[in-house]
Amino acid sequence: MINTIEQYKEQKGKDNLLLAYKGIITESLTTNLLSLAENKLAMVEYNSRLKKKVFHILVEVLQNIYHNYSDLKHAPEEFHDIMVMIIKSDNSYDIVAGNYLPKKYTVSLQNRIESVNAMDSESLRMTYRNRLDEGVFSDKGRAGLGIMDMVRKSGQALEYDFLSIDKDFSFFSIKVKIKN
Amino acid sequence: MEAYYLEATPKTPKLDFNPEANNFVISGRSIPENSIEFYKPLLDWLEKYINNPKKSINFEVKLEYFNTSSSKCLVEIFRKFEKIHQAGHELTIEWYYDEEDEDMQESGEDFKDIIKVPFRMIQNKG
Numbered sequence: 113m114i115n116t117i118e119q120y121k122e123q124k125g126k127d128n129l130l131l132a133y134k135g136i137i138t139e140s141l142t143t144n145l146l147s148l149a150e151n152k153l154a155m156v157e158y159n160s161r162l163k164k165k166v167f168h169i170l171v172e173v174l175q176n177i178y179h180n181y182s183d184l185k186h187a188p189e190e191f192h193d194i195m196v197m198i199i200k201s202d203n204s205y206d207i208v209a210g211n212y213l214p215k216k217y218t219v220s221l222q223n224r225i226e227s228v229n230a231m232d233s234e235s236l237r238m239t240y241r242n243r244l245d246e247g248v249f250s251d252k253g254r255a256g257l258g259i260m261d262m263v264r265k266s267g268q269a270l271e272y273d274f275l276s277i278d279k280d281f282s283f284f285s286i287k288v289k290i291k292n
Numbered sequence: 293m294e295a296y297y298l299e300a301t302p303k304t305p306k307l308d309f310n311p312e313a314n315n316f317v318i319s320g321r322s323i324p325e326n327s328i329e330f331y332k333p334l335l336d337w338l339e340k341y342i343n344n345p346k347k348s349i350n351f352e353v354k355l356e357y358f359n360t361s362s363s364k365c366l367v368e369i370f371r372k373f374e375k376i377h378q379a380g381h382e383l384t385i386e387w388y389y390d391e392e393d394e395d396m397q398e399s400g401e402d403f404k405d406i407i408k409v410p411f412r413m414i415q416n417k418g
Contacts, residue, residue, distance in 0.1 A: 139325050143303065146323075161392045164357065168395065171323050171359050178325060179361075237402075244367055245406040257360035265395055 114271045116195050116210030116285035123197060130198040137181060137194050142174050162292050166205045169262055169288050176258045177211045191281055204291040212281050218274050228259050229269040236264055266290050296337040304330055311341060316351045322358035331365035338372040348382040370407040377409040384410045391415050
């Protein structure tokens, strides 16, 4: 079980915390966060393959949050804050992120993650290719490619949880572990 | 028909599409938030180009990486080349990747599997 709010409090000030951000998200903030992450990774990680993987998955995590941000248009302002952290361990990185979302979307998101988590690598590959094959203009709901991509590139099931905040909103936490 | 050329930025690739040349290139990274907005002009350009393409075309894809929303646009771009190929023109897509980059290799294999044109996987040297 992952709770990004707790983890954020716990990690603040620790050496292995590469990057932490809490606040609103915009297109230019996404760009800046990615650039900051890339610079930090360049300083601490010599394995270019791992560095690239971490950066790539961070792109998906952040853009996934950004693309769904409009769901919060009518939400109270305090629910507009997102959180993201990159935590470095000896041989792995954790990307931990969190965002509020309207409760009505939690079930479909949970189902999507569960179905991807349950796939072995071969069925994940086939499902991904089929979805890709549909191209951009079929628009069968939101991509869903992002979640599959995170699992494929990290080789790990996604750790996630929903924390009920009030009757309309939950806080969604996600953790992607990227091993060398 | 005018060439379609864009310089690379930290989030978008270089696009080099000259109708007088036999070689088209896309290179760099492709991680824009709104991929459709970025690729739509190129797709429109290709839609015109396929009416009167060269006899023989090589399309080099030299991407460092791309986000999942770009991948859907890449499929649409490759579909335009499929049409050129179906019309009997000689066409090859070349997918370049670094030796250690199994993710980009895997991505190339994904496209190769779903695009019906000669698709060569080329490992970058050194």
